Amino acid sequence: MKHSQVLGIVLCYVLGVVNVLSAAESKAAGGKVYATAWFGGEVGVVDLNTGKTIRTVKVGVHDHNVFLSPDQKTAWVTNNNDGTVSIIDTATDQVSRTFRVGNGPRHTFISSDGKEAYVTTEFDDAVAVIDPGTYAPLATIKVGRMPHFALIAGDRVFVSNFGSGDVSVIDRTNRNVMGTIPVGLGPLGAGFAKDTQRVYIACHAANHVAVIDGNSLQVITRIPTDAGPVQVTVTPDQKHAYVANDGAGTVQKIDLANNAIVKTVAIAPNAGTHGIGFAADGKLLLLTNTGNNTISVIDATKDRIIKTIKVGTAPEGIAFKRP
Known part of the structure; x- marks a missing residue:
């Protein structure tokens, strides 16, 4: 066999491997993306591979956020102006239920065991606790002014209060506020690092991320x-x-x-x-x-x-x- 023929076979093999890897990477990056539309009253369902909108789902007025249940069978959409939550069946991408939750719902966060959903209602200064199985209300917990985001971290719930510049910490067992932490002006979204038990709060009007030690419930630093x-x-x-x-x-x-x-x-x-x-x-x-x-x-x-x-x-x- 000539040297050029051997080189051609090797090249074809390498290209074949590259194509296989590309296909695998493409598959890994597949799935659907759900995006709200504040002025559209709809949720767009996008094929991540193609970037094309495959369905538009009508929901309530001023839909702010979408959160998937742990089993990914439902998507919870908070409709801020309607005071409702729309539940989208992710198998059919249609609304299966809409229920009232309070005034000005912003964000939903569902526990990993699927037993509790926490929905912030900014105009009630409260968090609504919902049973994700029956959609029945379990409790209403008063927090700070204009609560925006609820984050479950172990046996506690951290709630950012946009209007009062602080975070309310809720004990999940008794559903009482166990502490309030000043973090900076306009706190909104939050993240949690399980390894260090630290909570990160984006403070919109302060231009920093406040870092809370989840054990001491103290701000340990602020990241500009x-x-x-x-x-x-x-x-x-x-x-x-x-x-x-x-x-x-x-x-x-x-x-x-x-x-x-x-x-x-x-x-x-x-x-x-x-x-x-x-x-x-x-x-x-x-x-x-x-x-x-x-x-x-x-x-x-x-x-x-x-x-x-x-x-x-x-x-x-x-x-x-x-x-």
């Missing part, structure tokens, strides 16, 4: 960010966090070992970067941009934008369903 941090989330490997900044149109990467910004990815000055989530086991970072009606897909291994997807008007919340 770009203008208008909105949501923050911890990577699956617990080494980093990302914070979306709507005032700057950026997302910033935080090294959790030293609580410092190590990377800034610019989306666009007018992007209004807002919601944040992960896909493909944390390899992809998903961001909603309320200012230009897009989703940015970022390769989290290289911190660069690899895809921009057009969606509905003023997307804020985002959630990813595995394939």
